Amino acid sequence: MVAFVKGILEYNDGENIIVDTGNVGYNIMISSSVSDRLGHIGSEVKVYTYMSVREDAIKLYGFNDRDEYDIFRKMITVSGIGPKGAMGILSIMTPDDIRFAVLSSDSAAIAKAPGVGKKTAEKLI
Template sequence: MIAFVNGILDEKRDLQAIIDVGGIGYNVNISAYTADRLPSKGEPIKLYTYMSVREDAMNLYGFLTRDELDFFKLLISVSGIGPKGGQAILSVMTPDDLRFAIVSGDSKAISKAPGVGKKTAERLVLELKDKISDDDILSGKAGGNGENISVPGADEPSNEAVEALVSLGYGLSEASRAVRKVIGDGGAAAEDTEGILKLALKELI
């Protein structure tokens, strides 16, 4: 198994990165989420990898953090979701977004990934819900900027703001994420339901 590749980014095209490691080019499949955060061509890069081995092909899938890799492995443990499906899901949702969607039962958000139907998304939520802890959600463990996001417990104003956003047509995970962002930023305006709601709407618009 190849645990990671550490070298120079030689080329990036679509959802693939070619990493030059000591004169050998490794072709690594990446998600859109990872692609957006890659350095410029010629710069150093380290990708944590998963090797998919089939009778007709061997493919490397790469991620910038171990947490992304661990979540990818969690996704492909679900029946009906292979490496390409896991990559597709991580292309439209960050690991942190996925944690919210799974815990809140928002299979609709997950089904937006290419090739992931409604039934597959519902099965994913069902199979993984018990594997995601509240601590994982509140810690912002898989935040895209690598920083922890301090979020207080689910108090009444926060819940009311989420409910209001859902009533306006936003998905539960989307609404929860916006409210969490507002609370994480702090500020007096976010101390009551109305203040939280106004700031959360700005995040969503």
């Protein structure tokens, strides 16, 4: 498992980044909130990662900090919310916003995320 990647930011399209760690470039899927807080191309970055291993693909998902990573891990345990849906939620909400929405049963706020419908948002609550 890859806990984090630290290196030079080589590419950022808002959904994916490539981090050069020496002689290896890691392609990492990110939310728009991660993209907004990364430095510019050529700067050193540290991205916490979750490695998704499936039969047809191995993907890295990246986060600004452990709080984002931890809430992502909790969200993907909910039936119907996979890594893509959890990243969609993190694109529009901070971890604190997500916690508040869950505690206040505000599934409508969560359902605004791309790829997350009303029923899936209600499962998260």
